[in-house]
Amino acid sequence: MSRRNLDRILDTLIWLSAFFSVAVLLGILGFVFYKGLGKISLHFLTASYKTDLSGGIWPMIVTTVYLVGLSLLFVTPLGIGAAIYLEEYAKEGKLTRLITFATESLAGIPSIIYGLFGMIFFTTVLGFGFSLLSGALTMMILLLPTMLRTTQEALRSIPREYKEASLALGASRLRTLFKVILPSALPGITTGMLLSIGRVVGETAAIYLPLGMYYEIPKSVFDSGRTLSVHLYLLAKEGISFEHAYATAAVLVVVVLLMNQLTKFFKSTMEVKK
Amino acid sequence: MNCIEVNNLDFYYGDTKALKDISMEIKEKSITALIGPSGCGKSTFLKCLNRMNDLIEGTKVDGEILIYGEDIYKGDVDITALRRNVGMVFQKPNPFPMSIYDNIAYGPKSHGEKRKDVLMEIVETSLKKAALWEETKDRLNKSALGLSGGQQQRLCIARALAVEPKILLMDEPTSALDPMATQRIEELMEELGKDYSIVIVTHSMQQAARISDETAFFYLGELMEYDKTRRIFEKPKRSETERYITGRFG
Structure with a gap:
């Protein structure tokens, strides 16, 4: 040829x-x-769910928002704290290697294993039951590697000169961290949070095992609920209504696309700053 | 009067001895230039004076450095107070990604100043001292990163002055700047040398000759020669000094 x-x-x-x-x-x-x-109609988006399919998906939207909020509330401080420890305080050694190895391994575990663990540990052993709390705690573990790594990347990208300048003025280490380092890392941290939101919105297996599938709006963190993705899974798997399943899927896709665009937007503002 | 007195200073990076038995006295309210080829230890020496070397792992210091009579490597030294007393300007201009005002106010705020009117006054005085006030007074709330390189470096000098140091360390402060900006910084240093004790590391022999009162020549971690700048450049005692300042090596 x-x-x-x-x-x-x-x-x-x-x-x-x-x-x-x-x-x-x-x-x-x-x-x-x-x-x-x-x-999709206003009624479908805002009415509560009825088993006869005359309702909508409002409880699922609310539950998704609740779960996203609660998961971020748990994972953000934990991820940022661990990243700060690894990047700013810990000396390179066995312990830091162990932590890095552990979080990397966490990232590789299939999500249903997290769900199984959450169902056994948070709902049963700790007695939280099928609840928002169990679900959010499970998501915290699942999201930790992402949150940790994006924050680490953000901290690494900050010029060393900022830190030196602050310390050379006699500012304390803590003040340097809160006034100079963290504000500069904020766009990166935000990216990690947005990625986490996308993950919570899209996840099913790790969520319905500890959260359950109750179709009403949860009244407290100890109530069960049903997120959009779990709802979609049930509608399709149980053959309840493919019409509803597709409509839910459309809503879900729009939400995820919006998240991706937001992430890109924050990433680009971070790069401009550098 | 001397502001700094160094006695038998040894400095190690791990097992490497970077400074060997340095002893020198630095005069108050004058400009002292540290010159020497790359890797001779002049920057390392400078960073011993405000303990910035503490940030590097595996370093060790022997001997003593007295600043106004106090040994800064003794166990109970307040590093915050030390660095407030001994300001530093870096090679690359490194303003914080904040407004011009916030850059200057950062230091005083770190040391507990909260009163708005006092902070504003400090910002104005510091910028005036650094000959930057006229150019920035209308844009104090704009980002410092929008300034030119030379302006950024003068901002960093203003930021260092804002915590009222007595000594100002400068680590090749003009090496990243164009000749015009360099000239402005040099004029500024000569002005500041009347009120502050300035120790400057420089790669430019001409710069040392132009602005400094005393010059110290470092070579391979040793202080080879230390004298009045004129004497060093006109009649160096050691052959290494002569060969370096005439450009035969380095």
Whole structure:
């Protein structure tokens, strides 16, 4: 085969793979929106769920927001604290290597294992029951590696000169941390939080095992609830209503896309700052 | 009068001895230049004077450094107070990513000053001392990162002055600047040398000759020669000094 022909074949293959990736995404989005958008109405978005399918998904939206809020409340301070310890305080050694290894291993565990652990440990051993609290604590463990790593990256990207300048003025280490280092790391930390939000919104297995699936709005952190993704899973798996499932899926896709755009926006502002 | 007295100072990075038996006295309200080829220990020496070397792991100090009579490496020394007394300006201008006002006010605030009117006064005086007030008085709330390199370095000098130090350490403060900006900083240093004791590390022999009263020549971690600047440049005692200042090595 001539060199020119080989080039042409390779060009076509590369073009095809690119086309395929885009086509798959557009295909899925198009399919979900085509099947789902027709069902979406103000009533569907704001009414409570009825087993006869005359209601909507309002409780699921609220539960999702609750779970996102509570999970972030737990994971953000923990992740930032651990990142600060590793980057600013700990000396490179066995302990830091162990922590890094542990968090990296955490990131590789399938999410249903987290769900199983959460169901046994938080709901049963600690007695929190199927509840927002159990769900959020489980998500905290699942999100910790992401939160830790994005914060670490953010802290690493801060010029050492800022720290030196602050210390050379006689400012304390703690003041340097809170007034100079953390504010500069904020865009990176925000990116980690947004990634976490996306993860909570999209997760199912790690959520319904400790959170349960009750279809009303939880009244306290000790109540069970049902997030959008779990709702979608049930509607489809139990064959309750594919119409509702597609509509829920459309809402979910819009939420996730919005999250991704927000993440990109924050990332770009962080890069400009550097 | 001397503001700094160094006696038999040894400094180690791990097992490497970076400074060998340095003893010198630095005069108050004058400009002392530290010169020497790269890796000769002049920057390391400078950073011993405000204990910035503490940030590097595995370093060790022997001997004593007295600043106004107090040994700054004794166990109970208040490093915050030391660094307030001994300010530092770095090689690369390093303003915080904050407004001009906040950059200057950061130091005094760190030391507990909360009164708005006092802070404003400190900001104005410091910027005036650093010859930056006229250029910045209308944009105090704008980001410091919008200033030019030379302006940023004068801002860093103003920021250092805002905590009222007696001694100002400068680590090659003009090496990242163009000749015009360098000239302005040099004029500023000469002005500040009347009220502050300035120790400056410089790679530029001309700069040392132009602005300093005393010059110390470091070579391979040793203090080879230390004298009046004119004497060093006109009649150096040691052949290494002569070869360095005439540009035959380094």
